[in-house]
Amino acid sequence: MQLNQARILLTGASGGLGQELARQLAAAGAALLLTGRDSSRLTGIVPAGSGEVEFVEANLDDPQGIATLVAAARRFRVDVLINNAGVGCFGLLEEQSWPDIGQVLKTNLESPLRLTHALLPWLTTQPQAAIVTVGSTFGSLPFPGFAAYSAAKAGLRGFSQALRRELADSPVAVIHVAPRAIDTPLNSRAVNALNRELGNRSDSPADVARQIVAALQASDRERHFGFPERLFAWLNGVAPRLIDQALAGKLATIKKHASSL
Numbered sequence: 001m002q003l004n005q006a007r008i009l010l011t012g013a014s015g016g017l018g019q020e021l022a023r024q025l026a027a028a029g030a031a032l033l034l035t036g037r038d039s040s041r042l043t044g045i046v047p048a049g050s051g052e053v054e055f056v057e058a059n060l061d062d063p064q065g066i067a068t069l070v071a072a073a074r075r076f077r078v079d080v081l082i083n084n085a086g087v088g089c090f091g092l093l094e095e096q097s098w099p100d101i102g103q104v105l106k107t108n109l110e111s112p113l114r115l116t117h118a119l120l121p122w123l124t125t126q127p128q129a130a131i132v133t134v135g136s137t138f139g140s141l142p143f144p145g146f147a148a149y150s151a152a153k154a155g156l157r158g159f160s161q162a163l164r165r166e167l168a169d170s171p172v173a174v175i176h177v178a179p180r181a182i183d184t185p186l187n188s189r190a191v192n193a194l195n196r197e198l199g200n201r202s203d204s205p206a207d208v209a210r211q212i213v214a215a216l217q218a219s220d221r222e223r224h225f226g227f228p229e230r231l232f233a234w235l236n237g238v239a240p241r242l243i244d245q246a247l248a249g250k251l252a253t254i255k256k257h258a259s260s261l
């Protein structure tokens with residue numbers, strides 16, 4: 001996809017990854033419609049004079065927020081939707097409250113589905129269009145301490161693959177990207193401490209944004225970031241028992257950090 005002709009709706013634009021994505025997409029010449037729940041956090045992300053940039057404040061978890069976004073996207077003549085907004089949720093399932101679990105499922109799975117569903121009639125009328133979903137390594141390598149988050153991201157991956165196949169005879173490409181840990185405010189202090197102790201690598205938002213921009217330019221179907229994470233995700237698909245055993249050895253460490261919350 002030629003980014004200097006793309007008109008992109010980016011959710012989660014005020015977040016750690018979203019801000020970087022916005023800057024890099026603007027630098028590549030894309031017209032941007034940036035969204036988050038607080039418009040004061042959206043202004044100033046992209047340097048003045050970077051081309052066409054508009055803002056729309058909306059809560060993705062509220063049906064009215066979805067309606068606001070769809071109206072703004074049609075006005076802006078969006079042809080790329082990047083479902084990037086998300087929330088984290090670290091802890092042992094039995095110690096988490098249902099409102100927290102429900103929130104993760106809603107923001108990370110239901111809301112991107114709802115927004116995609118509502119915008120699809122518009123996107124299918126465009127000569128060329130793309131939907132990008134930002135998943136996670138945990139979508140294909142579900143991890144203890146992240147049961148709800150892993151479920152939501154695995155769901156988002158399944159949704160993206162099914163929709164891509166459903167839209168194979170349409171002008172709409174569906175691209176799924178799955179980063180490993182990123183240095184952003186999504187990760188609590190406990191998650192950062194856990195990653196340090198387990199030796200899990202964390203990427204900069206700039207590096208991850210560069211890979212997402214490259215995936216969009218190349219119209220890649222699916223990109224999983226990081227090694228050995230890609231290998232372990234593959235192994236989890238073909239021999240999950242090996243991953244069960246490997247993660248059982250890390251369970252005490254995971255529980256220690258989960259109980260420090």
Ligand SMILES: NC(=O)c1ccc[n+]([C@@H]2O[C@H](COP(=O)([O-])OP(=O)(O)OC[C@H]3O[C@@H](n4cnc5c(N)ncnc54)[C@H](OP(=O)(O)O)[C@@H]3O)[C@@H](O)[C@H]2O)c1
Binds near residue numbers: 011012135178181
């Ligand atoms: N950080 C990681 O380690 C990591 C790893 C793999 C994948 N990811 C994925 O990368 C994506 C971006 O995450 P991030 O690391 O940049 O997180 P972040 O810094 O916490 O940013 C999250 C963004 O989501 C928005 N958001 C959350 N709930 C929303 C709602 N109900 N309605 C509208 N917007 C909402 C926030 O906007 P407000 O301004 O409204 O709060 C913010 O812009 C997420 O999908 C995340 O799951 C992150």
